[in-house]
Amino acid sequence: MNTAVIIGIVVAVIVLIALVVLGVMLSRRRRISLSDDSGTQRPVDGTTRQVDKSGGYQAGSGFNFSQGGGGVGLAEPPEPVVRPGTERTEVDGQPGVGDDASVPRDSAQRGIRDVALPDADADTGTQTLPDDTTETSAPDDVAAAPSSAPEAPAVEPAEPEPAPEPAAPEAPEAPATSEVPVAEPAAAEPTAVEPAAPEAAPTAAPELDEIAPTAGRLGRLRGRLSRSQGAIGKSMLGLLGAGDLDEESWEDIEDTLLMADLGTASTMAVVERLRTELATSSVRTADDARALLKRVLVEQLRPGFDRSVRALPHAGQPAVVLVVGVNGTGKTTTTGKLARVLVADGRRVLLGAADTFRAAAADQLQTWGERVGAEVVRGKEQADPASVAFDAVVKGIDHGADVVMIDTAGRLHTKTGLMDELGKVKRVVEKKAPVDEVLLVLDATVGQNGLTQARVFAEVVDITGVVLTKLDGTAKGGIVFHVQEELGVPVKLVGLGEGADDLAPFEPEAFVDALL
């Protein structure tokens, strides 16, 4: 073998080795960039922190957001949702005005015409809204069917014929000025949100609110629970601290819990645990009684539940949050309050005003959006809500929003047509993107009636979390126990006032602390 051949072989070997090394380096670099996109989250307590990529993170005792898309499950899976079955005819205590409760819930439902939507992928990136106002119009087939438009309600919305599922509205090319419609918040200063004005904004940027720190809100708002504090905490501690408990005292304890709306199952479970614990451990002081009661109540609140709100983007798409509930429970207010928290967390939020019955509802949401720097997609009055929700999600995807929150119209759970319409809103949205979170907003002051509502909503749209509002106005904070027990769905957020920052993540320990 001559020298030239040997040199040739050596060169070939070196080139081969170099190629292998290069290949390994390239594959490593690709792996890093792939897993790098969603790992940095900005907690809402004002610090910047790297978190694991498992989806959820704990921002101190602040709000806890996670990714949906099936990646984040419940730490403690809920028991199966209780289906109402024949109980759907239960209408005791329901509002009577215009109520169609006399229509049996299990009677044949009016059909919903399926109209083919464009392929989910086919129009991604091309669909835009017609103009900067972000107002969407009902698809032609909906607009052309005035019989489906409900009468403007005096007390409650009249039951409309469900409109046909809309085809995605054909939208003309958007003008260049609407290229960046989702405000980019200043993530570095989460408590004083300064989103950059969208390029399209023709007027001066609206004055943005300062957002109260989100960490430890439940603790700070504990005074708001004073009414429940008296009804549960003080009464129970008084009874437990009275020394040896005879049967009559145990009955008083039971009554106290029932009156605070814990519901029979939770009341029995709490009493049982207290009896067992008192038989085996000595409770001599008020502190002992408090510690025991706290332990038992916290356990009953299932601390293992995953209460994170699935509002983080995943797979390159925004999270989709649907907010549902009966009239006046606080859906719009909650949507606005939560948008504030998300914006403070550095998220791009887009709000969909799918309440097309009341123009005031969309205006209300628009005001919230302007105050926090979140864009609002709204429809014409009486437009098909499913169409508006669909448009909002399309726009959220097109413009790189992190989360699209859809505020739906209040509807009585006893109204078959309105409940069908809500089911349709979810189905239509899901043709574009999965709905990650369905938050049922329940007014805590209505007590047991809230449970009846919750059962029907759970059946129609598979709720994933409950927001209990107006806990500041009731002595019946025990409804939290009942809702979870009955639905197997976690209470994720609580409303503790009308103020923009009076929304807190629900934390069993802090909640029980506030009660005792």
Ligand SMILES: Nc1nc2c(ncn2[C@@H]2O[C@H](COP(=O)(O)OP(=O)(O)OP(=O)(O)O)[C@@H](O)[C@H]2O)c(=O)[nH]1
């Ligand atoms: N005290 C108190 N009031 C609240 C709370 N949440 C909402 N509200 C008030 O409840 C009222 C109704 O709130 P909305 O957000 O308009 O309710 P909604 O469910 O969107 O109403 P509809 O769209 O008509 O169904 C408003 O006056 C809110 O300020 C809360 O946590 N505490």
